[in-house]
Amino acid sequence: MDNVTAPNHAPVLTPPEITLIPNNSLLTETPEEGRQLAVKMARLIIKLTQPDEEKRKQLRKVYDNDAMMLIAASQVVAAEFATIAAANNYWRK
Template sequence: MPNSSLQTLLTQTPEEGFALAVKLAQKGVEVTQPSEEIRKVLRPTYSRNADSLTAASHVIAVHFQTVAAANNYWRAWMPYYQ
């Protein structure tokens, strides 16, 4: 099941934006290793290795920067900044 096509970086909330960042990080893995079967084989090992988890969290963090900037940090609804 490939990721659906990426139509927009805009989300309603930071929570949804974080979920999009996770999806983008996975998409980066999928384009490099398209076989879902192979990815599934790798998963049990790396998901039980702390350094692998930190590295995965790092990639998510980079994408979250992008998504957060795209959404103007979800500040539009905050009167404080207007």
């Protein structure tokens, strides 16, 4: 899979160079910022998997109006946040 030239599909198959973790750090000043980071990290994985912005918009329209998908997306944020919160020692003083 590595050294194969696939001229037709190449632009699709090549993962775009996107940053997966803003600022390359899990550490934040506050829980609120940690929560925002969790949301961003979840969205960036979606972006990595489906780099086409137009398609992402269509998919978003679908899941914003589907209760089960909203819940499933919340589960992803909860999982990312658990990691970020541990990284920050839960912002204990």
